[in-house]
Amino acid sequence: MGHSTIVTPTPQGGFQTHTVAHHFKTAEQEFQSAKLAFWLFLATEVMLFGGLFAAYIYYHDVYPETFQKGGALLDWKLGALNTGLLLTSSWTMAMGVRASQLSQRKQLVWWLVATVVCAAGFMVVKYIEYSTKYHHGIFAFTGLFSPDDHYAPDLQGLAYPQLYFNLYFTMTGIHGLHVLIGMIAIAWLIWRGAQGRFHSGWYTPVELVGLYWHVVDLIWIFLFPLLYLVP
Amino acid sequence: MTTYVPDIEKAPEAGSRKEPSYLDVTKGFWSWAGTLDHKRIGLMYLVGVTAAFLCGGILALLIRLHLWTPDGAIFENAVYNQVFTLHGVFMVFIFIIPAIPASLGNFVLPLMLGAPDVALPRLNLASFYLWLTGTIMAIYSILSGAVDTGWTFYTPYSLQTQQAVVSMGLAVFTLGFSSIFTGLNFIVTIHKMRARGQTWFKLPLFCWAIYATSVLQVLATPVLGITVLLLAFEHLYHIGIFDPAHGGDPVLFQHFFWFYSHPAVYIMILPAMGVISEVVTVHSRKPLFGYKLLAFSSISIAVISFLVWGHHMFTSGESEFVMLAFSFLTMLVAIPTAIKEFSWVATIWGGSVALTAPMLYAIAFLIIFAIGGLTGVFLGTLSVDIHLHDTYFVVAHFHAVMMGSTALAFFAGVHHWWPKMFGRMYNETLAKISAILILVGFNVTFLPQFAMGSQGMPRRYATYIPEWQIYHQWSTVGAVILGIGFALMLGYLIHSLFAGRKAAANEWGGVTMDWESPTPPNLYNFDEEPVVTGELYDYGHGAKH
């Protein structure tokens, strides 16, 4: 046993062939295995964030007033802008996956570039939000948490206001890290896509990064109302 | 009824193989360190987890020797806390969780599916190196200021003690992802790499057990990951999530921790059950009694195990209703578990049982697992648990399940598949002696612990009142017997690699596909791609696949 199958794209011009790994019988088996593995990986992501959501909901219940006043300090307009950016990027990503399936090299690259631009916009907005909080003494971790009275008079006398903001920073921080990792992965796709690596015969990485991107988006869809609107 | 006699004459000569074995195909350090072959990765794991077991075992012996006298014979009290913590971390996270899936599972699963490898060989190697990294980080935490929290890292104490909790937490995080990668890989392998004709109900029960285990690894471990990550954040930056001084709730930590660590008990025991199923059927030469029941009981144990974590917290202040629910659900686990025990016994009943070394280990498992399982019902009972919580009764119970059952099943499997792995046989007489030593040693160690636990001896104490000395001394004697048994095993297993007789092509007359490959298997396992046509576990008339 042990053999290799080579997959060539339908319109051959300018594309690279793909060699199926030795232990798979067909390209289809390889593709389906990668996809199932990736779904399982995404399940671990959901469980990981699930833990954070559970903690958030629990403390929201314990300190309702803290969470209400804390949440009021977040700018829901910026949050909504970010939601829009991520939703748009999910759409461009889906279009990119479609382009790769149809062996449309140029379209693939441009859809992916659009996705990265949206993601970068998301990170910029996140940076604005974080730095505003930082300038007003609201910062995660350490003992440096000392919100200034003009900016956040409502936090006076509340029970453990830093708990709300630490959860906010931890949850959006870990989510932001996922966005960054996604941007790196998409940049890699752009580089390899421009070389003609992905085509109708083999587009597994584009498909998988696409799935990842949708889940990152989906997690934000839950984070946004929970952090910005519910309190 | 005839007993199977291995056809040693037919053992393939070195020259008669079509292809070199996976052990001979390439040589040198990098051919192992960089290998993508599931069998070599399995063996690297086997060496690794055995070394971890050795370290954890030596720590256990030190603990037992320390408890020879009521004031403690060896360590200062603070050092004692560090020793039992290390024992726990080594045995739980580094040895027993990867033990069966990552070593035996890696080796055997693709063979049982008639596949040339696991679905994701690179991820498999990555999992091994994550395990190695996590282990090194754990050892670093020990050297840089030993952790003394116990393996459960309960807050708030774990936030007040040494900084090494942070690196230990990150070590556990890394080990967790190693475990996730293994589980994820095996699920995909079982779905996508089965031989032609191998339907789900023609899967050997070991595969079902590994499948159920893998689901737990994938779904429960991330929660442990985020928990230890938050614990590290809390320790470093005081984010307040678990620390009551900053508004956090330490009981939330316990919920998070046990949401993983109860299913983790089944990550340990389910693959052990799978091994026992295979060993019992092969060495009784009888199909397993109640195949579908055994398969579905694995799945139902996995499902229920997500709903019982609260039984670790009956004394942490849960509401009465919640306690009742958790207690009831805990009792439910006993049903599929008992189904398994009865199925194994019914399989042995009327079979032509060969009392080989693997079978002796399996029988020892059946005995100790019955003890461990039944005492679990005691502890699941609310009123009884209030009395027994945090006593030696609990210690003895989970050692019966983890050490006396999972570790014994692991060694049953090692003895069972050893000839397939290395093409060599160990000295069976010595192997039987060590199996009996371990069975006796285990019971001498832990029966006194059940007794003194029911009288109130608390766990994790470095000293005790003199009334319990006799129990502690018996327990220490038992631990020494166990130590001798394991040392003997290590000795004859290593000896067999160099001087053992050549194993037969099918040493035990197994009929699943793992026994159809050449012994030891080729690099890609089989000479020709296997196709499944016959019945599973068919020992009659040599008619098989």
Ligand SMILES: [Cu+2]
């Ligand atoms: Cu439990």
